[in-house]
Amino acid sequence: MYVDNDSVAVAHSREILNGNDRAMAIRADLRDPASVLDDPEVNRLLLLGLGEPMAVLMSAVLHFVPDDDEAAALVAAYRDAMPSGSYLVLSHASDRVTQANRVGPAADQYSRTVAPMKLRSLEEVTGLLDGFEILDPGVVYCSQWRPDPEDGPVPADPLPTACALARKR
Ligand SMILES: C[S@@+](CC[C@H](N)C(=O)[O-])C[C@H]1O[C@@H](n2cnc3c(N)ncnc32)[C@H](O)[C@@H]1O
Incomplete structure (x- = not known):
């Protein structure tokens, strides 16, 4: 769906x-x-x-809810509708600044054209996951999500995105 x-x-x-x-x-x-x-x-x-466990993907969308309390309350509302053992996959535009990073202008463009958006740090994204067990490797940038051993050093991400896999307790 x-x-x-x-x-x-x-x-x-x-x-x-x-x-x-x-x-x-x-x-x-x-x-x-x-x-x-x-x-x-x-x-x-x-x-x-x-009552069957399910997976909910909130993919690249929660940054369009700028208010932190509202974003946390929304995640909690969907969490409450999910049976225990369900999974939440979250990706969220992050505020990480790197040399190669175009995230500031991209966020401005989105805010002007789609909806006001808020970049969040890994800690702020973690704060949205109340009531969930965050699974390995934790809340990380997508480029750090289980890289293959042969990938070598993770390159700077042009559009840094935080992501997490979590299970409802
Ligand atoms: C970056 S796209 C991600 C699309 C999709 N989730 C994916 O991962 O491929 C963000 C989408 O979120 C939608 N969106 C923004 N605010 C929303 C809201 N309040 N409710 C539902 N969808 C929203 C936009 O219309 C846009 O299609």
Whole structure:
């Protein structure tokens, strides 16, 4: 189930998923958990309420919730709807500054065109994961997510993104 508040993103997703009855996209606002969790298609597809563990991916979206308390409350609202043993995959634009980094201008551009966004540090992203057990290798930059041994030193990330895999206790 893909959720996005942009009608164009949802239309394209539906086009891609046309004919697939095991996946679909809805238009809804992440900041209104009830509109997502009470959606009939979400309930039909995810069989919410059966108590089976699931995986929720909040991929490159929470930085569009600039207020820290609101972001934490949202993660908690979705967490409360997830059965124990479910997984949360999180990726989040980070404030890490490197020489190769274009994150400042990219964030400004997003804030002007998509929605106000907030870059968060690894510690701030960790703070969003209350009630979850953070699994190895912890909250790290995506480029440091289990690199293969032959990858050598991890190169500077042009758009540093924090990521984490966590399990609901
Ligand atoms: C960087 S894209 C990531 C898309 C997708 N999650 C992925 O990882 O491929 C960010 C998406 O978040 C959507 N978005 C921004 N604010 C949102 C909100 N409040 N509720 C739902 N979607 C939102 C945007 O429309 C955009 O499609």
